[in-house]
Amino acid sequence: MLLRAGLNGNSAYALLAELTTACGPRLSGSPGAARAVDLTAAMMRRYGFVNVRAESLMVPHWVRGPVEDAQLLDGRGRRRALAVAALGGSVATPRTGITAGVIEVRSFDELRAAGPRAAGKIVFFNRPMDPTTFNTFGGYGGAVDQRASGAIEAARVGAVGVIVRSVTLAHDNVPHTGSMSYADSIVKIPAVAIGIRDAELLSTTVARDPRARVRIRLSCQTLPDAPSANVLGELVGSERPDEVIVIGGHLDCWDKGVGAHDDGAGCMQAIEALRLLKVLGITPKRTIRAVMFMNEENGSRGGRAYAADPHRTTERHVAAIEADRGGFTPRGFAVQADSATVERVRRWAPLLDIVGAGQISAGHAGVDVSPIVDAGATGFGLIVDHHRYFDVHHSANDTLQAVHPRELELGAIAGALLVYLLSEEGL
Ligand SMILES: [Zn+2]
Numbered sequence: 001m002l003l004r005a006g007l008n009g010n011s012a013y014a015l016l017a018e019l020t021t022a023c024g025p026r027l028s029g030s031p032g033a034a035r036a037v038d039l040t041a042a043m044m045r046r047y048g049f050v051n052v053r054a055e056s057l058m059v060p061h062w063v064r065g066p067v068e069d070a071q072l073l074d075g076r077g078r079r080r081a082l083a084v085a086a087l088g089g090s091v092a093t094p095r096t097g098i099t100a101g102v103i104e105v106r107s108f109d110e111l112r113a114a115g116p117r118a119a120g121k122i123v124f125f126n127r128p129m130d131p132t133t134f135n136t137f138g139g140y141g142g143a144v145d146q147r148a149s150g151a152i153e154a155a156r157v158g159a160v161g162v163i164v165r166s167v168t169l170a171h172d173n174v175p176h177t178g179s180m181s182y183a184d185s186i187v188k189i190p191a192v193a194i195g196i197r198d199a200e201l202l203s204t205t206v207a208r209d210p211r212a213r214v215r216i217r218l219s220c221q222t223l224p225d226a227p228s229a230n231v232l233g234e235l236v237g238s239e240r241p242d243e244v245i246v247i248g249g250h251l252d253c254w255d256k257g258v259g260a261h262d263d264g265a266g267c268m269q270a271i272e273a274l275r276l277l278k279v280l281g282i283t284p285k286r287t288i289r290a291v292m293f294m295n296e297e298n299g300s301r302g303g304r305a306y307a308a309d310p311h312r313t314t315e316r317h318v319a320a321i322e323a324d325r326g327g328f329t330p331r332g333f334a335v336q337a338d339s340a341t342v343e344r345v346r347r348w349a350p351l352l353d354i355v356g357a358g359q360i361s362a363g364h365a366g367v368d369v370s371p372i373v374d375a376g377a378t379g380f381g382l383i384v385d386h387h388r389y390f391d392v393h394h395s396a397n398d399t400l401q402a403v404h405p406r407e408l409e410l411g412a413i414a415g416a417l418l419v420y421l422l423s424e425e426g427l
Contacts, residue, residue: 013405029061029226044233054229065219075211083195097217119158250296257398265327307371322366332359336379
């Protein structure tokens with residue numbers, strides 16, 4: 001029934017089209033994120049969910065700004081534009097930019113070994129995401145340290161800026177942004193991601209031309225924290241209304257694309273899962289709640305605020321499901337719980353296999369639901385086909401067109417099946 005109802009309409013994709021078209025990019029604190037709060041609440045009311053509400057919180061507010069430019073200047077005075085994007089949270093450059101020689105490294109060890117040779121330079125972290133790692137999340141995890149803490153490590157050795165090879169396997173020239181950190185005690189230097197083709201161009205240029213330099217200009221800035229909200233709506237349980245099953249994704253996204261895969265997909269799948277149960281006339285035994293978490297990308301404030309909200313004190317969370325690995329073909333669920341619980345979940349594998357989502361394994365559920373899981377709920381993360389995710393992740397490639405309606409819907413149906421089973425049978 002769920003399968004037919006879902007695949008007949010592909011409504012998750014219609015919802016995603018509405019979200020991405022009406023709101024555009026949705027970085028925390030942006031007008032797009034504010035519109036998404038209102039829009040998703042309106043979607044939930046439209047489908048008759050109850051207790052639809054926005055729970056307020058404050059979020060970091062970083063803005064990219066209009067100036068974002070890098071030029072490669074070779075030793076003969078020729079210049080060429082490089083495809084770059086400021087990393088989220090980066091400081092700006094001076095108005096005239098920074099211009100410096102480039103030192104290429106592939107690891108923090110290599111950077112430390114370079115020592116004083118890196119002083120006054122722009123450090124170029126050029127370790128690729130390992131294509132031989134089968135699970136692309138593993139490959140991502142093996143390269144993302146350069147983006148996350150490259151600016152700290154580079155500043156430690158006296159560098160003036162950072163260029164990071166985009167953490168992607170795509171062979172295009174689209175830069176992939178993402179969060180980065182600074183340390184309070186270490187000078188903050190600007191940091192950008194560079195497209196893969198330009199990373200290769202920069203690498204070969206620097207290797208053969210010791211006089212090559214790069215000029216970077218950025219006008220990004222961090223503004224005071226801004227008000228925002230998580231958005232909730234639910235189907236109230238008929239027998240155990242105070243026992244809650246959460247299903248959600250994060251509503252914010254990086255600003256270069258419209259966050260269709262990351263994570264408009266997970267949000268719309270959550271709404272679609274509840275909508276499907278409702279149109280089929282199903283009243284769950286336990287309360288099933290869709291949650292649009294705010295600010296996963298650059299602060300995770302929404303996940304923490306949800307778990308800490310005073311409303312939570314009268315509720316018991318049985319399970320929390322997060323979909324935040326892209327809107328691709330579902331494969332199964334990672335279960336964050338002890339092995340006996342994982343085994344119990346496995347009894348549902350044949351049912352979940354109706355949509356190809358029967359692979360049940362122990363694993364991390366998701367960033368947003370992590371505080372709920374820490375408080376005792378069983379966590380679930382929707383596992384999808386992951387091979388194309390990092391082609392689009394955190395970049396201008398993350399568009400509605402990159403999502404396939406059928407694949408997205410199958411993930412929503414998998415979510416609907418799981419919340420229904422949890423609601424009826426418990427764990
Ligand atoms: Zn995400």
